[in-house]
Amino acid sequence: DTEVTQTPKHLVMGMTNKKSLKCxxxxxxxxxxxxxxxxxxxxxxxxxxxxxxxxxNESVPSRFSPECPNSSLLNLHLHxxxxxDSALYLCASSPAFGREDGYTxxxxxxxxxx
Amino acid sequence: QKEVEQNSGPLSVPExxxxxxxxxxxxxxxxxxxxxxQYSGKSPELIMFIYSNGDKExxxxxxxxxxxxxxxxxxxxxxQPSDSATYLCAVRQTNxxxxxxxxxxxLTVKP
Numbered sequence: 001d002t003e004v005t006q007t008p009k010h011l012v013m014g015m016t017n018k019k020s021l022k023c024x025x026x027x028x029x030x031x032x033x034x035x036x037x038x039x040x041x042x043x044x045x046x047x048x049x050x051x052x053x054x055x056x057n058e059s060v061p062s063r064f065s066p067e068c069p070n071s072s073l074l075n076l077h078l079h080x081x082x083x084x085d086s087a088l089y090l091c092a093s094s095p096a097f098g099r100e101d102g103y104t105x106x107x108x109x110x111x112x113x114x
Numbered sequence: 115q116k117e118v119e120q121n122s123g124p125l126s127v128p129e130x131x132x133x134x135x136x137x138x139x140x141x142x143x144x145x146x147x148x149x150x151x152q153y154s155g156k157s158p159e160l161i162m163f164i165y166s167n168g169d170k171e172x173x174x175x176x177x178x179x180x181x182x183x184x185x186x187x188x189x190x191x192x193x194q195p196s197d198s199a200t201y202l203c204a205v206r207q208t209n210x211x212x213x214x215x216x217x218x219x220x221l222t223v224k225p
Contacts, residue, residue, distance in 0.1 A: 031211070042202055042215035043158065056212060090157055098211035102148045102160040102204075 003027075006091050006106035014114055015081060021109045023074040023091030029104070031097040032074040034066060035090040037108075043090055049074060050097035081113045115140050118205050120216035129225050133190040137203030137216055140184070146206040147179055147186045148213060153199045162188065193223040 004025045013019050023032065031050050035043035048056035049068040057066075063085075065077040074091055088110050092103035120137050127133045135149075146165045150158035164170045164177040164186065176189040186205075190197055200220045204213040 033212075042217055045212055048212060050211070088157075098206070100146045100163060100165055100206075102146075102150075102163045103158075103213070105150075105157040105159065108157045 004091055004093055004104050004106035006089075006109050008109060009107065010110050010112075012112045012114060013078065013081065015083070017081075018077070018079045020078065021076040021089055021091075021111075023076075023106055024072055025093045025104070025106075026072055027093065027095075027104065028071075029093035029095050030071060031094045031099070032068065033092040033094075033103065034064075034074070034076050035092060035105075037088045037090055047076075048097060055097060078111075081111075083113050086111055086113045116216075117141060117207075117214045118203055118216040120201075120203050121219045122217075123219040124222060125219055126222045126224060127193050129193060129195060129223055131193050131223075133193045133197065133221055133223070135188040135190075135201050135203075135219050135221065137186045137188075137205075138184055139186070139205045141205070141207045142181075142184060144181075144184075144205045144207050146213075147177070148204040148206075149175075149177060149188045150202040150204060150215075151197075151199045152202060152218070158202055190221075193221075195223050195225050198222050 034046040037043045047066040067075040088108045091106040148163045152158040162177045200218040202218045203216040206213045
C-alpha cells in the first residue's frame with residue numbers, strides 16, 4: 001500500500017461547527033504532516049508529527065488542533081473556523097522526519113467555511 | 115529574498131520539445147531537493163529528488179543540481195500534453211526535517 005488516504009474529500013462547515021479531517025497511511029512512515037494550500041499558492045506547512053509526537057507547529061491558530069492517535073493515523077480537529085480558512089488541506093507522510101525521500105501526499109480535503 | 119524561487123511562468127512549450135524548469139534557493143547548506151508535479155485540482159506528486167551535484171535521470175525527467183550556484187532544475191524531454199501541470203520545487207534546509215516549497219511554475223504543453 002503506497003497511499004495516503006484522506007477523508008472526507010469535500011467538507012462544508014459553518015463557523016460554529018466542529019469537524020475533523022482524517023488521514024491514514026499504511027506504508028510504515030513515521031513522519032506525518034498537515035499542509036494547507038490556497039488556490040495558485042504552494043502548500044504551507046501547518047504541523048509535523050514524528051514518531052507520533054508533535055515536532056513542529058508553524059504558529060497555527062488554536063482553532064486547528066492536530067492529533068496523532070497511532071503511527072498510521074493523523075487527525076485535524078477544526079473548531080470555530082473563519083471563511084479565510086477555506087482551502088485544500090493536505091496530509092503527507094515520509095519514512096522519517098528529515099529523510100531524503102520526499103513526501104507522499106494524500107488527495108486532500110477541500111474545505112469551505114461558510 | 116524568498117528561500118526558494120522558481121521561474122514565474124507560465125511556461126508554454128510545443129509537444130515534443132524540452133521543458134526547462136528552474137529553481138534557486140538561498141540557504142547554502144540545503145541538503146535535499148525535490149520536484150513535485152501538481153495537476154489542477156489535485157494534490158502534489160513527487161516526481162524526483164536529488165541531493166548530489168550533477169544530473170539524475172528518470173525516464174523523460176532529468177534533475178540537475180549545482181550547489182555552488184544554489185540552483186536546481188528539472189528538464190522534461192519529449193514533452194507531452196499530459197505533462198501540463200504546476201511544478202513545485204522543494205528544498206530541505208540544513209538540519210531541518212521540513213521542506214520549503216517554491217511558488218511553482220505552471221507548464222503548458224501544446225499539441
